[in-house]
Amino acid sequence: MKKLPKISESEWQVMRVLWKQSPLTANEIVEKLAGSTDWKPKTIKTLITRLTKKGAVKFEKEGRLYKYHPAVGKDECVRMERRSFVRRVYGGISKPMLAAFLEDAKLSAEDISELRKILEQKAEE
Amino acid sequence: MKKLPKISESEWQVMRVLWKQSPLTANEIVEKLAGSTDWKPKTIKTLITRLTKKGAVKFEKEGRLYKYHPAVGKDECVRMERRSFVRRVYGGISKPMLAAFLEDAKLSAEDISELRKILEQKAEE
DNA sequence: AACAAAGTATTACATTTGTAATCCTACGTC
């Protein structure tokens, strides 16, 4: 498996847009981010450029402008972040950590039963 | 409530040592980190200094040397990191995220039953 | 009293990140 680039806090915002929908032009990305951030368009262009340099995003020329799309999978990146987070903060995945998450969460009844199912499966191993 | 300083990845290692045990001298911190990192003592001193500048660590002179101890609570910092992580990666806490964590975890039977208890309580709300 | 050792304080320096602005270029318009 190839090595995943390190994606910074701001860059994550861009990646999340692209993972949700792609390919997109730079301006389309800017529009999608207009609601959630107050970054100037140029700032977003910079982030996109950096992501392509890191190999997290690829693009093709479509006529005169570029269409961008993710070059790395969301799930892998999420997994990496999760591990890095857990290692940093808890020194490893742990029950107290999970408990804190669960307590913090707002969950529907179905959510809860799904999660319980996961735990039951774990219990059987 | 006071504002928490932003603690970087490397600084977290130092904080975790101090949260586990304090007060400690700089050298004691260095020793505790010797196993898990290969940082030079000077590097660790720098991290300690930065943490004091940020207000995350305080110290008193004990004779000729300093004893360091945390100035911010672990739980608060952990909570902040957790929220920041979740917002960055998932755009908010969510069931898929929790499911991923649970699946990734190695848990003892007691861990599992405790977590199930939490979920049951949630279900009752 | 001079010196060595151990600690702290100061300085160093390349990278990454946040946040843009300016420059250049191709394309459509008059």
Next chain:
DNA sequence: GACGTAGGATTACAAATGTAATACTTTGTT
């Protein structure tokens, strides 16, 4: 064909971060 304009490319620049080295100071030792 000159010119404005929209996009991409290049450049900017301070703060944070990773990773130390060097300088200074206090104190125990001889």
